[in-house]
Amino acid sequence: MLIGGGTVIDEVGERPADVRVGDDGRVAEVAAGLTPRPGEKVHDATGKLVLPGGVDPHTHMQLPVGAVRVSDDFASGTRAAALGGTTTIIDYVTPERGEDPLGAAARWRTLAEPSAIDWGLHLSFTAVVAESVVAAAVEDGITSFKLYLAYPDRLQVDDGTVVALMRAARRQGALVTLHCENGAAIEELRREALAEGRTGVIEHARTRPPLLEAEATSRAAVLAELTGAAIYIVHVSCADALAAIRAARERGVRIQAETCPQYLFLDETRLEGPDAEDFVCTPPLRPTRHAASLWAGLANGWIQTIGTDHCPFTRADRRVGTTGEPGGVRDFTQIPGGLPGVETRLALIWSAVRDGRITAADWVRLCCAAPAQAFGLWPRKGSLAAGADADVVVWDPERRHGLGAGDLDMAVDHSPYEGMVATGWPELVLSRGRVIVRDESFVGDPGWGRYLARSPLSPDGGAPVTGR
Ligand SMILES: [Zn+2]
Numbered sequence: 001m002l003i004g005g006g007t008v009i010d011e012v013g014e015r016p017a018d019v020r021v022g023d024d025g026r027v028a029e030v031a032a033g034l035t036p037r038p039g040e041k042v043h044d045a046t047g048k049l050v051l052p053g054g055v056d057p058h059t060h061m062q063l064p065v066g067a068v069r070v071s072d073d074f075a076s077g078t079r080a081a082a083l084g085g086t087t088t089i090i091d092y093v094t095p096e097r098g099e100d101p102l103g104a105a106a107r108w109r110t111l112a113e114p115s116a117i118d119w120g121l122h123l124s125f126t127a128v129v130a131e132s133v134v135a136a137a138v139e140d141g142i143t144s145f146k147l148y149l150a151y152p153d154r155l156q157v158d159d160g161t162v163v164a165l166m167r168a169a170r171r172q173g174a175l176v177t178l179h180c181e182n183g184a185a186i187e188e189l190r191r192e193a194l195a196e197g198r199t200g201v202i203e204h205a206r207t208r209p210p211l212l213e214a215e216a217t218s219r220a221a222v223l224a225e226l227t228g229a230a231i232y233i234v235h236v237s238c239a240d241a242l243a244a245i246r247a248a249r250e251r252g253v254r255i256q257a258e259t260c261p262q263y264l265f266l267d268e269t270r271l272e273g274p275d276a277e278d279f280v281c282t283p284p285l286r287p288t289r290h291a292a293s294l295w296a297g298l299a300n301g302w303i304q305t306i307g308t309d310h311c312p313f314t315r316a317d318r319r320v321g322t323t324g325e326p327g328g329v330r331d332f333t334q335i336p337g338g339l340p341g342v343e344t345r346l347a348l349i350w351s352a353v354r355d356g357r358i359t360a361a362d363w364v365r366l367c368c369a370a371p372a373q374a375f376g377l378w379p380r381k382g383s384l385a386a387g388a389d390a391d392v393v394v395w396d397p398e399r400r401h402g403l404g405a406g407d408l409d410m411a412v413d414h415s416p417y418e419g420m421v422a423t424g425w426p427e428l429v430l431s432r433g434r435v436i437v438r439d440e441s442f443v444g445d446p447g448w449g450r451y452l453a454r455s456p457l458s459p460d461g462g463a464p465v466t467g468r
Helices: 074-083 101-111 131-139 159-172 183-195 210-227 239-250 261-265 268-272 289-300 345-354 360-374
Strands: 002-004 007-010 013-016 018-021 027-031 042-044 049-052 054-059 086-093 118-124 144-148 175-179 231-233 255-259 392-402 421-431 434-438
Touching (some): 007 360, 054 074, 074 434, 175 210, 210 231, 239 255, 239 289, 261 289, 261 345, 345 360
Parallel strands (some): 054 086
Antiparallel strands (some): 049 392
């Protein structure tokens, strides 16, 4: 197939070029003025942008949370991802406390089999594990781990555990991702709020202030400095945490940062509205000024990637633990936290290109190339170089697409962006050379997606080793 006449945007830059996709599902060549070969299908991309498929480094498909479960499974979530231009996800294996992590990873691989796009896995640890477990996971292509500094009842690990796992990860060439909020302090603030009868949804934000995200971020950075581990801070939501990350980078800590569209496009006032439950995520939405800092961080390279933390719950499931009646008492601690997002990331961030906040090259770097680089998928994913997987998006910069629940394909009955209309949406999406989305219709298949065994970090601790 030849995708001709478009403007290619990738790590090389933005230029008029044609993209030839080989029969092996890989990019064959990218150059201006390619001539169609006999029998070759041609897609006219005149006036369109041609980019590597999106790589979403942070999703939670099908995850059980307390009494409920994330409403997207791997089949529905990856189909929605594809429709929005994302062709790779890396999902978090989240074992229950006490569950064997490798057993959980095996369970996730079965759950993920119906995926319509390629997928990799991160693995969370809730306790110290033998280094052989870390080594076995890396051998299986799970080259990043997650540690939670929050959620004391389910997931949180103490600082000693962090140090031990950072050391093991460093020796095994793995990246440590961290959820940075001070869980013990938050637990006390929540207890105080409930004791004082402050049960409304806004208390979700009041009891998880930016200060406690910054404290945990800076502690994670100090422990990375101590151990020499490479770390990646997920879902940075506030200026305070970003300042801690910048300070750490300046003293040479190997730290990368991710933010998510919800922290760029939504703010804390949503937690005071009538549908407040629908906006609960963790860290919480912040006052508007924080988004300005995050945009500066993206434009200046202090934040490397944009993931979604895709973690949708239906409106009913969000309200299972609350009365939900107008004026009724709503206990904010009972609301499952997480927002839908895997389908809307590219369109939302593209809107920032149109608004002049970031460049088109930044957009592709943040959403496609850098996540692949950070997590050992480069240059197979996130790149249009010859030999890369032909995960290609033809992006129509003028196509309008609603962002309400009724316009979207995620398996959830509400949207954080209800009423918004995006200008810019994919017209064609390829996964390993196969068209899986054409004109907003999904034409792929569940199960087409393959497991991605990811590369470990290189021995010097720099960029991941490529070519695995
Ligand atoms: Zn998450």
